[in-house]
Structure formats: C-alpha cells, structure tokens
Amino acid sequence: MTETAELPAWVAALTALLLLLGAVVTLVGAVGLLRLRSFYERVHAPTLGTTLGTAAIALASMICFSALEGRPVLHALLIVVFITITTPVSLMILVRAASLRDKAEGKLQAPGADSPA
Amino acid sequence: MTRLLPYSLMCAGLFGLWLLLNQSLAPGHILLGGLIAMAGGWALTRVELPAAHVRRLTAILHLSGLVVADIVRSNIAVLRIILGVAGHQRRSGFVDIPLELRNPYGLAALACIITSTPGTLWVDFDAARGVLTIHVLDLIDDEEWRCTVKGRYEKLLLEIFA
Amino acid sequence: MSTLLAWSITATLLLLGLAMACAAFRMLRGPRAQDRVVGFDSLYVNAMLLLVTLGVRSGTTFYFEAALVIGLLGFVGTVALAKFLLRGEVIE
Incomplete structure (x- = not known):
C-alpha cells in the first residue's frame, strides 16, 4: 500500500467509490445468475458485470494510475472496449446454441409465450 | 487512398490499440504502429469483407x-x-x-x-x-x-x- | 485518506470473490450444459475485474496484461464451448 498513500484525498475517494460501485453491481449480476429461474433469464444477469461493473472498475484504475504517474494512463480503456465487443458475441452464440438444443428436444415454447416467472 | 490504406477505420483501430498497449507516443512506436496497422489492413483485403460506408x-x-x-x-x-x-x-x-x-x-x-x-x-x-x-x-x-x-x-x- | 482506499479495495476484492463463487456454483450445479457455460463466462469476467483491482492495490501495471490475457482466453473458451453445443463440433 505504499504507492496509493501518495494519492490526493479526492482521487482516493473517487477511486474507492468507483471500485465499490463496480464490485456491488458485478456481485448483484452474479447473484442473479443464481436467483433467476430459466436459462434465458439467467443469460441477462452477467451483462450487469460486463457493462457497468467493468466500466466502473476500469475507470477507477484509469483515475488511480493517471494520478499516480501524473500523465493520462488509459490502457484500462482497452479492457472496456474489449469486453464490450466480446460479451455480446459469446452470449449470442450461446443463446443460439441453447435455443437449437431446446428445439431439438421439443422444449422451447413459441416466441412470446415464455412461462411467467 | 483506398488502395494504399484499405479498411481505414480498422487500421485506425489497430494503430490506437498499439499505442495504448505500449503506453507511449514515441516516434518509434508511432512508426511501428503505423506499419502494423497498414499490414493489418492489407491482410484484411484477403478476407474480402463487404464494404462499409459509415457516414453522419x-x-x-x-x-x-x-x-x-x-x-x-x-x-x-x-x-x-x-x-x-x-x-x-x-x-x-x-x-x-x-x-x-x-x-x-x-x-x-x-x-x-x-x-x-x-x-x-x-x-x-x-x-x-x-x-x-x-x-x-x-x-x-x-x-x-x-x-x-x-x-x-x-x-x-x-x-x-x- | 488512503486507509479508506485500502479498506474499499479489500471490500471490492471480497465482493468480487463472492461473485466468482456464485458463478462457480452455477458452473458446477448446471443444470444443463448451457448454464455451465454462462457460469464460466461470468467467472472469467469477474476474475479479470479482480486482477484489475489487484493492480490498483499494488500500484503496478503488470496485472493489466494478465487481466487482458484472461479476457482473451476466456472469450475464446466460451465461444469454443458454445460452438461445440451448437453442432457438437468445434471446427467444421
């Protein structure tokens, strides 16, 4: 903890706030993974962590390192960009796989007639 | 311009990625990033993607x-x-x-x-x-x-x- | 002031660890293969965020590369698993 001790107070507070926000949002998303009932509902849950959670934690990292090194350190931006591009791709292919599997087993209800939660 | 630098948006993205990964604006990195971006653009011409016209x-x-x-x-x-x-x-x-x-x-x-x-x-x-x-x-x-x-x-x- | 930051970093690590535990539970429990893959997807994203937080704690940028590698490998792994579920073959 030697490096972070040199941070100005407002930078430390902002970093702490953003880190906690990101962690709480990500945790709620993971809890949703446990609590929601059907597969199609559960796929919605991780997107909480990949949008707001990732953005908040990456922003905290950018702010902290920029203040530490005294110049803009933006490489955490790459994580945000990367996650924004990859998550939809993996979730979409997964949902398509699930719907094909369900159709093959005759389990999928007609669109618009999903069971009430 | 299109022949020299195909897929210019993709090239700009690769260039930005290189500079961000290396955390530097030194002339050497700009030169190397530019070369990699151009090579990436040329490599993409082999894939023959449909043309994108972004406007507005x-x-x-x-x-x-x-x-x-x-x-x-x-x-x-x-x-x-x-x-x-x-x-x-x-x-x-x-x-x-x-x-x-x-x-x-x-x-x-x-x-x-x-x-x-x-x-x-x-x-x-x-x-x-x-x-x-x-x-x-x-x-x-x-x-x-x-x-x-x-x-x-x-x-x-x-x-x-x- | 930095004690506040130290405490919140510890809390963040704990919360993210808990989130990883939830995702791991879904991965182990199932019930079907696609549920396990969603759990894995969530698990690697949380692990990546954990590494970014560790980087803030140590004040070095080395953790960033590790986080990026986890993100890349996790994405490729999820897509390969989903592709396998889609057809039963990864490369056709």
Missing part, C-alpha cells in the same frame, strides 16, 4: 450517447429485479420485431447494442423474412419494445449505414 458523425455520437444512457438505466432496472424490489409481477418472454435494416454492419451493431443492454437479448434474426427475435427479461408490452428498437436504434443505424 453526428448520428454516431447521438447513438452512442443514447446507448450509454440506456445501459445505465437498464442496469438499474435489472438490479432492482434481481434484488426483488421491482414490486410488480414480472413476466419474461420473446418479442418478434420486423426490421428494415439489412446492412450486415448495421445488424452487427444492433446485435451488440441489444445484447450488451441488460434486460434484452438478441436471440435470432431471420434474414429471409427480416424478423428479429429478442428475449426481454421484464416484458410489460410487446408493442413498446418494438417501438423502442425500431424508433430509437434502427432509425439512427439506417442513417449511419445508409
């Missing part, structure tokens, strides 16, 4: 602002649903939406927008009929979601990828 910078900015606002708003909505404080009987289900958008890049952008917004999920796109199926976590009214996707996103995407 203002529409792109408008769409990005809209998407960021929607993502924050639906994050809060899904947060409330998962924590069980939404307060009303919730129903989830599929919605069919007829689309006019046919540009592959426009559809890809729409897919990313819909899937990365919590609460909505891109399930299938029937290219022959032009019907998109999405899954909605908190489905109150089918028609409302059709209006949201068509009026908010598709209109701007049609402008951008005309």
Whole structure:
C-alpha cells in the first residue's frame, strides 16, 4: 500500500467509490445468475458485470494510475472496449446454441409465450 | 487512398490499440504502429469483407450517447429485479420485431447494442423474412419494445449505414 | 485518506470473490450444459475485474496484461464451448 498513500484525498475517494460501485453491481449480476429461474433469464444477469461493473472498475484504475504517474494512463480503456465487443458475441452464440438444443428436444415454447416467472 | 490504406477505420483501430498497449507516443512506436496497422489492413483485403460506408458523425455520437444512457438505466432496472424490489409481477418472454435494416454492419451493431443492454437479448434474426427475435427479461408490452428498437436504434443505424 | 482506499479495495476484492463463487456454483450445479457455460463466462469476467483491482492495490501495471490475457482466453473458451453445443463440433 505504499504507492496509493501518495494519492490526493479526492482521487482516493473517487477511486474507492468507483471500485465499490463496480464490485456491488458485478456481485448483484452474479447473484442473479443464481436467483433467476430459466436459462434465458439467467443469460441477462452477467451483462450487469460486463457493462457497468467493468466500466466502473476500469475507470477507477484509469483515475488511480493517471494520478499516480501524473500523465493520462488509459490502457484500462482497452479492457472496456474489449469486453464490450466480446460479451455480446459469446452470449449470442450461446443463446443460439441453447435455443437449437431446446428445439431439438421439443422444449422451447413459441416466441412470446415464455412461462411467467 | 483506398488502395494504399484499405479498411481505414480498422487500421485506425489497430494503430490506437498499439499505442495504448505500449503506453507511449514515441516516434518509434508511432512508426511501428503505423506499419502494423497498414499490414493489418492489407491482410484484411484477403478476407474480402463487404464494404462499409459509415457516414453522419453526428448520428454516431447521438447513438452512442443514447446507448450509454440506456445501459445505465437498464442496469438499474435489472438490479432492482434481481434484488426483488421491482414490486410488480414480472413476466419474461420473446418479442418478434420486423426490421428494415439489412446492412450486415448495421445488424452487427444492433446485435451488440441489444445484447450488451441488460434486460434484452438478441436471440435470432431471420434474414429471409427480416424478423428479429429478442428475449426481454421484464416484458410489460410487446408493442413498446418494438417501438423502442425500431424508433430509437434502427432509425439512427439506417442513417449511419445508409 | 488512503486507509479508506485500502479498506474499499479489500471490500471490492471480497465482493468480487463472492461473485466468482456464485458463478462457480452455477458452473458446477448446471443444470444443463448451457448454464455451465454462462457460469464460466461470468467467472472469467469477474476474475479479470479482480486482477484489475489487484493492480490498483499494488500500484503496478503488470496485472493489466494478465487481466487482458484472461479476457482473451476466456472469450475464446466460451465461444469454443458454445460452438461445440451448437453442432457438437468445434471446427467444421
């Protein structure tokens, strides 16, 4: 903890706030993974962590390192960009796989007639 | 220009990626990044992607602002649903939406927008009929979601990828 | 002031660890293969965020590369698994 001790107070507070926000949002998303009932509902849950959670934690990292090194350190931006591009791709292919599997087993209800939660 | 630097947007992205990864604006890195970006562009010509014509910078900015606002708003909505404080009987289900958008890049952008917004999920796109199926976590009214996707996103995407 | 930051970093690490535990539970429990893959997807994203937080704690940028590698490998792994579920073959 030697490096972070040199941070100005407002930078430390902002970093702490953003880190906690990101962690709480990500945790709620993971809890949703446990609590929601059907597969199609559960796929919605991780997107909480990949949008707001990732953005908040990456922003905290950018702010902290920029203040530490005294110049803009933006490489955490790459994580945000990367996650924004990859998550939809993996979730979409997964949902398509699930719907094909369900159709093959005759389990999928007609669109618009999903069971009430 | 097109022959010298094909896929200029992709090249600019590669160049930016290189500089961000190396955390430097030294002339050597700019030179190396430029070379890698050009090599990447030339390599892409072998894949023969369909040409993309992006226009209307203002529409792109408008769409990005809209998407960021929607993502924050639906994050809060899904947060409330998962924590069980939404307060009303919730129903989830599929919605069919007829689309006019046919540009592959426009559809890809729409897919990313819909899937990365919590609460909505891109399930299938029937290219022959032009019907998109999405899954909605908190489905109150089918028609409302059709209006949201068509009026908010598709209109701007049609402008951008005309 | 930095004690506040130190405490919140510790809390963040704990919360993210808990989130990883939830995702791992879904991965182990199932019930079907696609549920396990969603759990894996969530698990690697949380692990990546954990590494970014560790980087803030140590004040070095070395953790960033590790986080990026986890993100890349996790994405490729999820897509390969989903592709396998789609057809039963990864490369056709």
